Amino acid sequence: MIPHYFLYEEAAPKVEPSFLHIEPIPVRSGRHDWTIRTHTHPDHHQILVISKGGGAIEVEGVSWEVSPPSLVIVPALTIHAIRFKPDTDGYVITVAPPFLQSALDNDADLVEGFRIPVRFLPQQIGDDIDLVGLFASLEHEFVWSAPGRRTAIKAYLQLLAVTVRRLLEQERARPVSTARDADTVMRFRELVERHYRNHPPLDFYARKLGVTAARLNACCRATTGKSSLALINDRLLTEAKRNLLYSDMTVNEIGAALGYADPAYFNRFFSRNVGLSPGRFRERLLPGQTRAVAG
Template structure:
């Protein structure tokens, strides 16, 4: 039998069941070893905002990975379980549908956003919606016994519902928008291929593509899940690894060929992105390659 809770492992509500409850994720998940076992909330919706960490949620037979910033909507009666990474942070809102409807003035466009399980990830949320800021402001009002507290909570709940509605609209428009984004990213990659060794600023690429740096970054995140800078760094790391594996160049020579005048800076850049310094990377992989085909020579 699937257990039903108001709050996880609390059969009876300790706060107004017709109102709303919000708490940081570590408050409850931390003391349960970051695992929320299968359950449902028969009379309440939940909204989860993840600002740090991540994990995965099993919801109605599906498993969704969670990467911050992420928003998850769990409607009432939805069976779900969550496994957070230790140290995950964010907020959980538990809200009664009647209070939600009243707060949203019964606006069907806003209320419908909570009718089905939904997940919004970083590439969807972008930088235009301060999701965590809205949750934090609502949490502040929830614990603050100040005049107008209930009205303030309703106002922030309205703003969250509007954010969800706009995210849904972006989802509906994504097929056409994503095609344009992919084209922009393809042209960006072509420019990176020509210029990555010279390390031009992002504005250099954005101006040639006819977009702002913020728009370029958004296109890259939507199409690849990575920032524009991360894609440039990936190309540099790929070339560095290729030279380390298949050339006779020293580490300093490779760094210089990739536009790094300071060998120490190149070493730090490589270690930060590859997980170990270039010399150790070469030592760990080239002997195996040499055994495989006998064709690779290397120098320190």
């Protein structure tokens, strides 16, 4: 099974799990030969800033190249692995979603910025944002037991969340000719997140968004390179894989949880898109473990 950690290779948290942890990247990655193997954090988001070096971060099977300065957000339960270049520097924040929401006064717009995996590269961040300085100030408060420490940490988290929100808005507005498409796709993804287990038709999403199904499909292709149906299928497959790797649910139970009344249909859907049956996928990624794979 893919390991679940609070901090990498620490099964039991050494700090408050409902609070926050921040450390320089070399502290943990340096002693693991700059390689963080595939794992997940079930109850915490991670936020990374790269100030030197770089590398590749694999998020849900997609590889992201990063170079300084880069900002990466890895939400809770996201499967990820990292291969840093030797001597990479920067910071990693590990934060519990309830604490983050409290720090942000439950501002939905700010909290939303940490719900899906995202990276911002140097050309997106520009020279006007001192992310490394912001992380360094937060780390100073974290290690310094001074009056007002918790309040100061919350204030730096608010600044970080505002920065993330503005970066997201900046990307949605660039270029102007595709801003409306990007906004439509973002709202479409939000709807998919709420309804994908119920398998509504594409017309359902289109009506909710105030566009035709053909227009929705065109927006998705222009923004992501994928059709609207492919994005829905991607979300279903991500959840199916997560349950196959993380849970003891049978394949039939996973299919039912994802809205497939017919186990055979779920098997065909998964096999057609992944190239392996759900049972074979589980066996291949969890070698040596005996699991029930049928209902």
